Amino acid sequence: MQEDVNSVSPTLGFIIKTIDYDGYKLNIWDVGGQKTLRTYWKNYFEKTDTLIWVVDATDRERLDDCRHELKGLLVQERLMGASLLVFKNKSDVPGCLTEDEICEGLQLDTIQTHKWHVIPCSAITGENLQQGLEWVVKDAKDRLFLY
Template sequence: MTATFCNFLLSLMNEVVHTSPTIGSNVEEIVVKNTHFLMWDIGGQESLRSSWNTYYSNTEFIILVVDSTDRERLVISKEELYKMLAHEDLRKAALLIFANKQDMKDCMSAAEISKYLTLSSIKDHPWHIQSCCALTGEGLCQGLEWMTSRAGLR
């Protein structure tokens, strides 16, 4: 991931953000339509993945940010996504996927990413994939609005 999710959200709020990969974790509270979300942005480096499950307790949503230009890393994203979805602590979590960098030439569409990740096979987790561009904020509100519509339903 080229930008932390907290930075991704701050770009939505029109704040200037200098991005760098998350080392460890970051936490940020955001409010969308009077709904408060406590967001944990956990680093995606291979050395950190074994500790991800320490963040799973009481998780209502998983947000996966996919670089729509990086076809090679999509293999890893798919493997890690299905490991997360199989974890007992995430059995009630809904899934929001942001297909980032939709402004870039030769990017994969949200439909292509959905097909590659075989999202249609996910039956026990509500899911939504949202095209977006973190630099402009395009698509971020729509994804977060989907989350607010699902908050507290499960």
């Protein structure tokens, strides 16, 4: 993603990017998670192959809200068939939620309508962000007819 990590901050509003990765063009809609922006999320569902959900692994109090919002998205008709990648952000911070706690808190084991995967990462250091893109591309290759 080749971005200056000193400029990493939560998305306010939305950002549209195209990333060339492994010979594929990934169109990314980075949509902020603030409550005032959530009503706009539905505008970005069309032709979504993968939903990337970023969880702040240091914020235990918001995990219930995070689960509620995610469950609401996964029942949207225009997201049917989309896979789910959960980035466990701030995984480099001591005492953060474990992967098991994230899975349990989001009730990922109950999701049967979407293929899902959790990857611990750090937006600041860039740790495992590449691994996330690799998973997205491999998943698309496995599921979708790409020509």
